[in-house]
Amino acid sequence: MGLLSLARVRSPWLLHFDCGSCNGCDIEILACLTPVYDVERFGIVNMGNPKHADLLVVTGPANRRSARVLENLYEQMPRPKIVVAVGACACSGGVFHACPNVLGGVDKVVPVDIYVPGCAARPEAIIDGIVLGLGRLNGNGKRDGAAAPGQS
Numbered sequence: 001m002g003l004l005s006l007a008r009v010r011s012p013w014l015l016h017f018d019c020g021s022c023n024g025c026d027i028e029i030l031a032c033l034t035p036v037y038d039v040e041r042f043g044i045v046n047m048g049n050p051k052h053a054d055l056l057v058v059t060g061p062a063n064r065r066s067a068r069v070l071e072n073l074y075e076q077m078p079r080p081k082i083v084v085a086v087g088a089c090a091c092s093g094g095v096f097h098a099c100p101n102v103l104g105g106v107d108k109v110v111p112v113d114i115y116v117p118g119c120a121a122r123p124e125a126i127i128d129g130i131v132l133g134l135g136r137l138n139g140n141g142k143r144d145g146a147a148a149p150g151q152s
């Protein structure tokens with residue numbers, strides 16, 4: 001692993017996008033940033049600019065209104081980049097899957113590396129998913145296939 005990749009893995013910058021969630025999973029992500037769960041101990045910084053982000057953390061289902069925005073954010077992120085789908089809605093559409101404007105999980109729009117299930121996803125599971133994603137920032141953007149916390 002080169003110096004750039006090492007720095008990226010040791011201090012990843014994270015972009016959070018709410019694709020249309022009920023806000024339940026977003027609150028759990030915010031909990032990860034509080035001193036109780038303290039994701040900064042992994043060097044993770046919450047970042048508002050996709051051009052500086054290594055990790056895209058998405059909540060809520062892909063839908064017709066937000067799909068283009070999600071795709072746009074993903075395209076602006078430098079490679080290698082990791083996408084973490086947080087919550088049942090982001091993984092598969094969840095409770096919104098039958099809605100007419102819902103396309104399904106966010107993998108209908110962007111490639112997802114890590115799926116974190118749950119409604120809402122627990123902070124421990126979100127942190128597990130992000131740390132699993134960091135293991136995939138291998139410096140060349142190569143994808144080894146999608147995974148979920150608890151899987152190797």
Ligand code: SF4
Nearest residue numbers: 021024087088089119
């Ligand atoms: S998975 Fe549950 S808590 Fe999370 S956005 Fe969907 S409905 Fe809300």
